[in-house]
Amino acid sequence: PLPVKPTLLTIPTPQPHWASLQADIEAYLKQTIPIKDPLEVYEPMHRLVFAAPRTAAPALCLAACELVGGQRCQAMDAAAALLLNLANAHAHEEIGQGEGSNIALLTGDGIVPFGFELLARGAGPGSPERVMRVIIEISRAVGSGGLIDSLHMKKSVDGEVESVKRVVEKGEGGLHACGAACGAVLGGGSEEEIERLRKFGFHVGMMRGMAQRALNNEDVEEHRNLALKELHLFKDTDLGIISTFLNFY
């Protein structure tokens, strides 16, 4: 009989997607947040972290790090710290709306310092200056001049497009800008690369935040185009994963 010719299976190359970065960060946090005594402190901490709605800002931190030539792991602690800060803000927002509990309040208070601890602990020899810069970036983005201000404004927003935009600027815009800038800093990017990626992140955040609030499509498209423009500097690099932040699927 004729020898059977083996069939070549062609499997389509999987398209890398930012959701895979998000999965990496969650796996890291599952492993990193201790489950230990006192269980009544650590168990809700796990729950709170994984219950918060996802944003693309932490994943963008990893993507930016890789884009400037760094390793994903170099930005993992910063991405985790960002995610922890966002989870805390979410818990407090729920408490502000009468949902949530005191346990969630205390738990949130625990995860914010834990994020900074991760960052400081992860600083290898030689890199503390970069880590220090990232601590400042994250503190500002989540602090009174950033996310907190956005949450304040949100309470008094009157539905006017302009005031909603300001909320998104300080919220999603600033957080994604921070994520991208931190990733670029930790990946060893140049000042120009850091600033381009910061702007890219800002527009990604604006685009996603406005789409979520069903603001008009023109604005969303405008931010997408502005974001794309910032990637021009990296045109000789693999833009596969970073460009998926511009899609909603």
Added chain:
Amino acid sequence: PLPVKPTLLTIPTPQPHWASLQADIEAYLKQTIPIKDPLEVYEPMHRLVFAAPRTAAPALCLAACELVGGQRCQAMDAAAALLLNLANAHAHEEIGQGEGSNIALLTGDGIVPFGFELLARGAGPGSPERVMRVIIEISRAVGSGGLIDSLHMKKSVDGEVESVKRVVEKGEGGLHACGAACGAVLGGGSEEEIERLRKFGFHVGMMRGMAQRALNNEDVEEHRNLALKELHLFKDTDLGIISTFLNFY
């Protein structure tokens, strides 16, 4: 006429007291927390910081720094960060008891990252490793394994001396230990000096926390004696200010 002989005024040398260190920290914070737009964010931030009840932990940070030969200013950001974290915990405790407001909740969230920002910003060239270590120390003392755990336990405390002691250990004990250790780290202390001062701080915190809760005087006296013992290593140094932490006036 005979020339008037000038009278020599003898002014008693003022005894340095830890309250003067506390005043220094407050002056620093008044100058450092910006009063700027948005006022509805920054104004309550000022109020919250200065309304919180005082503990000796931040002042101990400065005193320990000086004791190991450092300059007070080297430990100022750490002392401020500690004070900000304690002010936040206080605000959240009030909210947990149904007092306080959502504004206080958000404000507290703003001051914690601001504390870490101060620390990271203040790291001069050459010192980032020490600052990094201090960030880890403070994160742990105020986080889920420390102050947060203490606040949790406080809710279910049954009035038994032993359970109150555990609350004080994780609370005042841990916080004063952290303050003293951080000061020693930043002042350039040796590992032995750091660990001695950490123990000194722990006993100072225990002593003060237990006295505040009117626990029996024997325990308070025992911690005072244990604290004094730790100072033996520094017997050739000016113990003027550090020993005032052992007094209640």
